[in-house]
Amino acid sequence: MEFKIxxxxxxxxALLLPIAAAAEIxxxxxxxxxxMEKSPxxxxxxxxxxxxxxxxxxxxxxxxxxxxxxxxxxxxDGAVMTDTRRSELEKEILSKKxxxxxxxxxxxxxxxxxxxxxxGSLQKSVNEVVTGLAKNEKYxxxxxxxxxxxxxxxxxxxxxxxELQKLP
Numbered sequence: 001m002e003f004k005i006x007x008x009x010x011x012x013x014a015l016l017l018p019i020a021a022a023a024e025i026x027x028x029x030x031x032x033x034x035x036m037e038k039s040p041x042x043x044x045x046x047x048x049x050x051x052x053x054x055x056x057x058x059x060x061x062x063x064x065x066x067x068x069x070x071x072x073x074x075x076x077d078g079a080v081m082t083d084t085r086r087s088e089l090e091k092e093i094l095s096k097k098x099x100x101x102x103x104x105x106x107x108x109x110x111x112x113x114x115x116x117x118x119x120g121s122l123q124k125s126v127n128e129v130v131t132g133l134a135k136n137e138k139y140x141x142x143x144x145x146x147x148x149x150x151x152x153x154x155x156x157x158x159x160x161x162x163e164l165q166k167l168p
Contacts, residue, residue: 025140025141026137026138026139026140026141027139027140027141027142027143027154028133028134028139028141028142028143028154028155028156029142029143029144029147029150029154029155029156029157030130030142030143030144030155030156030157030160031144031145031155031157032126032144032145033145034157034161035126035157035160035161035164036119036122038161039122039126039161039164039165040164040165040167041121041122041125041164041167042122045115045118045119045121045122048118049111049114049115049118052114053107053110053111053114056103056107056110057107059103060100060103060104060107063096063099063100063103064100066096067093067096067097067100070089070092070093070096071093073089074086074089074090074093125164125167126160126164129160129163129164129167130142130156130160132163133156133159133160133163139156142156
C-alpha cells in the first residue's frame with residue numbers, strides 16, 4: 001500500500017515538475033517595426049537623411065523636369081523642325097535621360113548606404129537597451145517578429161521606447 005502511495009506521489013511530482021519549471025521562465029516580446037517607426041533615434045535618423053539628400057533629390061527632380069520639357073518641345077515642334085535640329089534634340093534628350101538614370105542610381109545607392117549606417121546605429125542602441133532591460137528585469141528570453149502571437153502582457157515595446165527616449 002505504501003509503495004502505491006509513493007509511486008503515485010512520484011508520478012504526480014514528475015508531471016508537475018515541467019509546469020513548475022515553465023512558470024519560472026520570463027519571456028518578453030519586442031515589436032521592432034514599431035521601434036524603428038516611433039523611437040526618437042529613428043526620427044532623428046530620418047531627418048538627418050532627408051537633410052543630407054534633399055539637395056540631390058531636388059537637383060534630380062529639376063533634371064527630370066528639363067527632360068520632360070525637351071520631350072514636349074520635340075513632340076510639339078518636331079514636325080516643323082529641320083531633320084538636323086530634330087536629330088540633335090533627340091540626342092540631347094537621350095543623353096540627358098542617361099545622365100538622369102545614372103544620377104538616380106547613384107542617389108539610391110548612396111541613400112541606401114547611409115540609411116544602413118543610421119539603422120545600424122539605431123539597432124545597436126536598441127540591442128543595448130533591450131539587453132539592459134532584460135538583465136535588470138530578469139528576462140530569460142526576448143523575442144521579436146515574426147511571431148504568430150504575443151500577448152500584451154509580455155510586450156515590452158513601450159518600455160524599450162521609453163528607455164530609448166532617455167538616451168542622448
